[in-house]
Amino acid sequence: MPENWTPAGETEDGLQYGSVLLQNEYIRLKLTNAGASIVDVEVPDQNGDWGSVAVSAPDLEYYLSNASGLGTTPGRFANRIGRGQFELDGQSYNLAINNGPNHLHGGNDGFAKRVWQLLDPQKDRVTFRIISEDGDQGYPGELTLDVSYQLDGKDIVIDYKAETDAATVLNITNHTYWNLSGDGKIYDHILKLNADRVLENDSDTLPTGRILDVADTPFDFRVANRIGKNIDETGNGYDCCFLINDWDHSLKQAAWVSDKTSGRTMEVLTTEPGVQLYTANHFNKSEATAGKDKHTSFCLECQHLPDSPNQAEFPSTVLRPNETYTQKTIYRFGLL
Numbered sequence: 001m002p003e004n005w006t007p008a009g010e011t012e013d014g015l016q017y018g019s020v021l022l023q024n025e026y027i028r029l030k031l032t033n034a035g036a037s038i039v040d041v042e043v044p045d046q047n048g049d050w051g052s053v054a055v056s057a058p059d060l061e062y063y064l065s066n067a068s069g070l071g072t073t074p075g076r077f078a079n080r081i082g083r084g085q086f087e088l089d090g091q092s093y094n095l096a097i098n099n100g101p102n103h104l105h106g107g108n109d110g111f112a113k114r115v116w117q118l119l120d121p122q123k124d125r126v127t128f129r130i131i132s133e134d135g136d137q138g139y140p141g142e143l144t145l146d147v148s149y150q151l152d153g154k155d156i157v158i159d160y161k162a163e164t165d166a167a168t169v170l171n172i173t174n175h176t177y178w179n180l181s182g183d184g185k186i187y188d189h190i191l192k193l194n195a196d197r198v199l200e201n202d203s204d205t206l207p208t209g210r211i212l213d214v215a216d217t218p219f220d221f222r223v224a225n226r227i228g229k230n231i232d233e234t235g236n237g238y239d240c241c242f243l244i245n246d247w248d249h250s251l252k253q254a255a256w257v258s259d260k261t262s263g264r265t266m267e268v269l270t271t272e273p274g275v276q277l278y279t280a281n282h283f284n285k286s287e288a289t290a291g292k293d294k295h296t297s298f299c300l301e302c303q304h305l306p307d308s309p310n311q312a313e314f315p316s317t318v319l320r321p322n323e324t325y326t327q328k329t330i331y332r333f334g335l336l
Helices: 060-064
Strands: 005-010 016-023 028-032 037-044 050-052 085-088 091-094 117-119 125-132 143-152 155-164 190-193 197-201 207-213 239-243 252-258 264-270 274-278 299-303 325-335
Touching: 005 060, 016 060, 016 125, 016 143, 028 143, 037 060, 037 325, 190 274, 252 274, 252 299, 264 299
Parallel strands: none
Antiparallel strands: 005 016, 016 028, 028 037, 037 050, 085 091, 117 125, 125 143, 143 155, 155 325, 190 252, 197 207, 197 239, 239 274, 252 264, 264 325, 274 299
16 A cells, blocks of 8 residues: 555455545645545645645544545435436336435445545545446446546546446535635635526425526525525525536536635536535534534535436436446635
8 A cells, every 4th residue: 555545444344444645735635435535625724824624524434424425425326316216218216215205325325335446546646446236226237436536736636437337327426515714604605606597496405307597596606605695595504406507518617615714715617517505504513414513514516417317308317338427526726
């Protein structure tokens, strides 16, 4: 193992897990092969002082179960699938129901709760691999998925690549919770989204299929605004998928966030059609939420649209044999 790998333990199945540290002059990125997760991100503030901007659990054993999905790579399908059911090529499939009446983030034993293979860790790059057998959590086809993290200047670059031996559905994202000031509520963070439209949700946060204009609603971040300005009008907080303008599979800006207290900024770029804004609405200072409270962090999860297998008008999430799934997301850090 390389010098930047730190072993942490072994599962009951004999799988070894630990952490790997990637760093350059701008970013320190700690990762684990448990859930192919981001454990911590440190970047300098406007005074040159380094500090954490990601919610991190106190020990790596947490990432074997990770009830809140801190930093994980959820799968085989990130976000929700309605009633845990979909049809593909005339065949019906039933998945675990683990979020109200719906299937969320790949089920009770999804990719976020697995120990991944560690491939070729270097000072500024590492790849994690998972092989998901046919029928895993109810999904068809044996799937091989690689997730690569790389530091490139002030960028954290995440590349995804997957292949399958039978038709399946796939939606992958990163589930890091961010706070650019390092602590406290995120109400004064300034957010700009490159999105004129947002999915309408039902009472269980499942898309209804309707796509709404954000104009004159609490979901309008087309012009940079405080996250907390209209959050009370949403009910419990933001948990919705925004459609990135002019999506065409190319790399586009999804979001830009800034924090006046620290002077830090974060730009999010992706090849995906959607970005889920989530404001840690369920956080309650418990062990499951790493001791953090409600609205003290936010997620910007770049992904295909939730419930796509049941929504013919949404971009397809079907992956077939002899095709290669690719995706790129970049978290770019800077200062005001």
